[in-house]
Amino acid sequence: MSRLLDPIGVELGRVEEALAEQVRKFAPGVTDYVGYVLGGTGKRLRPALALLAAGVTGRIDENHITLAVVVELIHVATLVHDDVLDEAELRRGLPTSNSRWGNEVSVLLGDCLFAHSLRLASAFPTTTVCQRISEASNTVCSGEILQNRKRFDLNLELEQYLEIIGMKTGSLFAVSCELGAVLNAAPPRVVKSLQGFGSNLGIAYQMCDDCVDIFGQEHQEGKSLGTDVKKGKLTLPYLLLLQHTDAGSRRRLGETIFRDEPNVRSELLDMVMGNGVMTESLLAIDKYIARAEANLAGLPSSVYSKTLRDLLAFVAGKSRFLLKEKVAA
Amino acid sequence: MSRLLDPIGVELGRVEEALAEQVRKFAPGVTDYVGYVLGGTGKRLRPALALLAAGVTGRIDENHITLAVVVELIHVATLVHDDVLDEAELRRGLPTSNSRWGNEVSVLLGDCLFAHSLRLASAFPTTTVCQRISEASNTVCSGEILQNRKRFDLNLELEQYLEIIGMKTGSLFAVSCELGAVLNAAPPRVVKSLQGFGSNLGIAYQMCDDCVDIFGQEHQEGKSLGTDVKKGKLTLPYLLLLQHTDAGSRRRLGETIFRDEPNVRSELLDMVMGNGVMTESLLAIDKYIARAEANLAGLPSSVYSKTLRDLLAFVAGKSRFLLKEKVAA
Numbered sequence: 001m002s003r004l005l006d007p008i009g010v011e012l013g014r015v016e017e018a019l020a021e022q023v024r025k026f027a028p029g030v031t032d033y034v035g036y037v038l039g040g041t042g043k044r045l046r047p048a049l050a051l052l053a054a055g056v057t058g059r060i061d062e063n064h065i066t067l068a069v070v071v072e073l074i075h076v077a078t079l080v081h082d083d084v085l086d087e088a089e090l091r092r093g094l095p096t097s098n099s100r101w102g103n104e105v106s107v108l109l110g111d112c113l114f115a116h117s118l119r120l121a122s123a124f125p126t127t128t129v130c131q132r133i134s135e136a137s138n139t140v141c142s143g144e145i146l147q148n149r150k151r152f153d154l155n156l157e158l159e160q161y162l163e164i165i166g167m168k169t170g171s172l173f174a175v176s177c178e179l180g181a182v183l184n185a186a187p188p189r190v191v192k193s194l195q196g197f198g199s200n201l202g203i204a205y206q207m208c209d210d211c212v213d214i215f216g217q218e219h220q221e222g223k224s225l226g227t228d229v230k231k232g233k234l235t236l237p238y239l240l241l242l243q244h245t246d247a248g249s250r251r252r253l254g255e256t257i258f259r260d261e262p263n264v265r266s267e268l269l270d271m272v273m274g275n276g277v278m279t280e281s282l283l284a285i286d287k288y289i290a291r292a293e294a295n296l297a298g299l300p301s302s303v304y305s306k307t308l309r310d311l312l313a314f315v316a317g318k319s320r321f322l323l324k325e326k327v328a329a
Numbered sequence: 330m331s332r333l334l335d336p337i338g339v340e341l342g343r344v345e346e347a348l349a350e351q352v353r354k355f356a357p358g359v360t361d362y363v364g365y366v367l368g369g370t371g372k373r374l375r376p377a378l379a380l381l382a383a384g385v386t387g388r389i390d391e392n393h394i395t396l397a398v399v400v401e402l403i404h405v406a407t408l409v410h411d412d413v414l415d416e417a418e419l420r421r422g423l424p425t426s427n428s429r430w431g432n433e434v435s436v437l438l439g440d441c442l443f444a445h446s447l448r449l450a451s452a453f454p455t456t457t458v459c460q461r462i463s464e465a466s467n468t469v470c471s472g473e474i475l476q477n478r479k480r481f482d483l484n485l486e487l488e489q490y491l492e493i494i495g496m497k498t499g500s501l502f503a504v505s506c507e508l509g510a511v512l513n514a515a516p517p518r519v520v521k522s523l524q525g526f527g528s529n530l531g532i533a534y535q536m537c538d539d540c541v542d543i544f545g546q547e548h549q550e551g552k553s554l555g556t557d558v559k560k561g562k563l564t565l566p567y568l569l570l571l572q573h574t575d576a577g578s579r580r581r582l583g584e585t586i587f588r589d590e591p592n593v594r595s596e597l598l599d600m601v602m603g604n605g606v607m608t609e610s611l612l613a614i615d616k617y618i619a620r621a622e623a624n625l626a627g628l629p630s631s632v633y634s635k636t637l638r639d640l641l642a643f644v645a646g647k648s649r650f651l652l653k654e655k656v657a658a
Contacts, residue, residue, distance in 0.1 A: 027496070029475045085433045105477055107414060110440075111410065111440075115463045115466040118459060121459070124456070127452070127454070130451035134450075138448060139356070144437050146356070
């Protein structure tokens with residue numbers, strides 16, 4: 001994905017420097033933890049969205065670099081907490097904070113990152129950034145709580161799943177785009193389009209990421225996979241598979257899915273491919289890709305809007321690779 | 330303590346109503362968790378400080394009620410996370426969030442409360458509230474991280490302990506007082522005095538609370554006790570006891586402390602009382618009480634400043650009850 005973001009390579013470099021500078025601003029004794037979780041090889045996707053939305057609506061200035069840092073700090077804070085909850089051991093190819101220092105440090109570290117992000121957000125002359133960032137953060141965590149409530153629920157519907165991922169992923173993507181435009185005083189119509197784009201891209205991206213958790217290879221992805229089903233979280237292909245299974249057999253299928261053993265995984269894959277679930281999953285993702293494309297329709301053409309389209313194409317391509325290639329195999 | 334806060338009883342009632350109103354503002358599916366942790370019988374000490382600082386510096390208006398809600402939400406968020414980390418089962422006489430719904434919901438719930446607090450803070454026309462609240466939150470969590478790093482460290486010094494509790498408790502007490510005054514546009518000297526008062530009271534309060542964890546009775550306090558030593562956290566009396574023990578015997582004493590068995594607890598108590606540690610602990614607490622009193626010296630006399638003094642007297646009295654009564658027994 002990195003080549004894809006070349007048009008904002010310089011600005012992403014400044015975001016990286018600004019992130020590294022934040023480390024020193026934490027209390028001594030906390031800085032080394034912060035340095036570790038902010039380092040690594042994150043995709044910086046939310047910062048990229050903030051910068052691209054800025055590019056689409058005008059200049060990319062220091063305010064946007066700060067905004068990019070703010071959204072990435074929130075994202076990293078949620079990742080640190082997620083890894084505690086998922087008992088994940090790998091993140092971006094490195095041991096997670098919880099596997100290195102335990103859950104206590106990780107919960108508190110996530111809190112510190114979150115607080116620091118809001119501290120940065122409060123340095124803008126307007127309270128809008130604080131307001132929207134805190135709202136989005138609340139939505140992200142509320143989405144995760146809802147997901148938690150629906151664990152092991154074999155009757156989870158596609159609509160509910162979409163609502164959950166819209167909250168837990170779409171909202172931070174959306175606010176990154178939105179505020180990138182707001183800081184350029186873009187007209188409300190443009191702000192709304194970019195916000196919608198972020199939300200739809202986020203939902204498509206999360207569906208794709210959920211498919212990675214099922215069909216991906218750990219060595220390629222650099223993170224623990226299979227954590228969703230282990231935790232009882234039903235995501236796109238399994239969700240659809242269960243919906244196509246009559247109520248009588250659903251319980252047994254659910255047990256097989258949650259057991260997540262390597263030898264049954266290929267059996268499940270056969271089932272997923274056997275009844276059109278793969279195609280249906282792709283259609284669900286494509287629907288959000290199309291919506292995001294529509295959000296871009298009214299915006300002026302530039303290298304930045306082109307890059308937003310390239311991001312969409314990347315997610316669409318990855319989903320196809322994960323799902324369709326399996327069907328073809 | 331409740332009678333003591335009678336002078337702001339009406340305003341604390343409005344804070345309670347405002348807290349109850351917040352519940353509806355969370356996402357459906359999250360509200361019942363929020364209602365549970367915001368209900369109960371919290372002392373609302375930080376709200377009281379915000380209101381009293383307002384009273385000392387002028388009117389207590391709607392802004393102060395909101396500020397009181399903001400600081401209480403931050404406090405409850407940290408309690409929810411603390412209870413996860415301490416594996417505590419009781420809080421204010423009721424099962425903790427983690428014992429009812431598990432760690433996952435509790436970590437995310439704490440995050441939601443924190444985010445919502447910052448959302449409320451961003452509704453003030455000035456960014457100062459967001460800024461100082463996020464800074465204080467960061468300090469609270471950083472203090473807890475430092476405490477975590479010093480677990481089972483038998484050479485922890487009193488100064489380090491004081492720094493940690495100044496961060497984890499003093500900072501939110503301080504910012505509650507500070508912003509109560511700031512919202513009344515009080516002069517910087519007055520703001521600083523009240524901030525100092527909050528910090529010193531907070532440190533004294535935490536030392537007292539740490540003594541409760543060692544010497545208190547669960548049925549009286551309505552919360553799990555003995556969690557500090559179980560988690561390797563050395564607090565006031567044990568810290569001083571270890572400092573009076575020669576390096577050779579310190580390891581064995583440490584093991585006894587951390588084992589925290591009922592039958593060795595009375596033996597430890599004898600040791601604590603035998604060499605002046607109780608008196609020394611009281612002196613440490615009294616030092617911060619005296620500092621807090623000095624902070625109040627330049628402020629105008631009113632029912633509000635009297636109540637701040639009453640709070641100090643309450644903490645001093647409780648410490649004496651816990652420590653001196655044991656010596657006398």
